[in-house]
Amino acid sequence: MKKNFRKYSPGKGQRPSHEEAEGEVRAKKHLGQHFLKDEDVAEKIGDTLSYSGYKHVLEIGPGMGVLTKYILRKEIDVHVIEIDTESVAYLQEHYPQLQGKVHEKDFLKHDLSEIFGQEQFAIIGNFPYNISTQIVFKMLELRQYIPEFSGMFQKEVAQRICEKEGSKTYGILSVLVQAFYEAEYLFTVPPSVFNPPPKVDSGVLRLSRKEDFSLPCNEKLFFRVVKTAFQQRRKTLRNSLKSFDLPENIKEDSIFGQRPEQLSTTQFIELTQIIEPHAVRD
CATH class of the missing domain: 3.40.50.150 (Vaccinia Virus protein VP39)
Known part of the structure; x- marks a missing residue:
């Protein structure tokens, strides 16, 4: 419609x-x-x-x-x-x-x-x-x-x-x-x-x-990544996501040099996919 x-x-x-x-x-x-x-x-x-x-x-x-x-x-x-x-x-x-x-x-x-x-x-x-x-x-x-x-x-x-x-x-x-x-x-x-x-x-x-509204990543982690990133929206993701305690080599990815408002929804999904193997499960 x-x-x-x-x-x-x-x-x-x-x-x-x-x-x-x-x-x-x-x-x-x-x-x-x-x-x-x-x-x-x-x-x-x-x-x-x-x-x-x-x-x-x-x-x-x-x-x-x-x-x-x-x-x-x-x-x-x-x-x-x-x-x-x-x-x-x-x-x-x-x-x-x-x-x-x-x-x-x-x-x-x-x-x-x-x-x-x-x-x-x-x-x-x-x-x-x-x-x-x-x-x-x-x-x-x-x-x-x-x-x-x-x-x-x-x-x-x-x-x-x-x-x-x-x-x-x-x-x-x-x-x-x-x-x-x-x-x-x-x-x-x-x-x-x-x-x-x-x-x-x-x-x-x-x-x-959306016709396909399932995400190709852990949805609970996706929500957590988005909310954590925007809690310090003026900082780069490298700094705002420190609580995830990610390995330094992961944070070398260029996406971590951006601020949260610069990322599209698709990029936040990609960010979650990068973090997922290293994230501590709740």
Whole structure:
């Protein structure tokens, strides 16, 4: 699936906001809630998934269901996971088609096999900024079950996930996500379409799992190498990876003279392959 998206700009004639029509749930600061209230933006996000190659989709943090209603129009089995009791009650009252599919759980802690078993499912959502990177890390842990992932983040986080090597914003998330997924930044959303409005722009991205998403190296070591390298991103790999206690002759390879942001995902895989024979097993 390939769609073209442009930066969203609110203007005359846009549809009435969800919040204005049905503003019954109070946004809670401690949950990082900013309820999307623009129907056009919600519909655009709902269209970011292909809804093909899997039977289920999980929406994280649906709030009052402004995005949910557009997902429900697709030919897909829709589940939502929501930690806010007030939102859960609202969803159960206003979306009878979700009966038995509203899970009052913490996504970061819940065992999703209780919902989907071993079947494939996509993830979508307007993600709370305060846990958005944690959501991505859990998605990576479950990558064998998640062929597609899309949603809204703080703009700079969405851009970082999709960034390529050579950029100052390229980092751990960029490398780990792009090792397993094709990452695409889709469009930018202004604060004005939320209630309450956040202080920054938001960005919507899509991740599509690679056809072959197994790595030709020890995956656990790959994660460790990437995270260790970027902990001291200004140093060359020869210095930032000292904790691996590698033989001096190995570090003569030119790759160790580079800084982590200079390496592509493929080069990090090659680096892991070089280190693997000498790495101490956990």
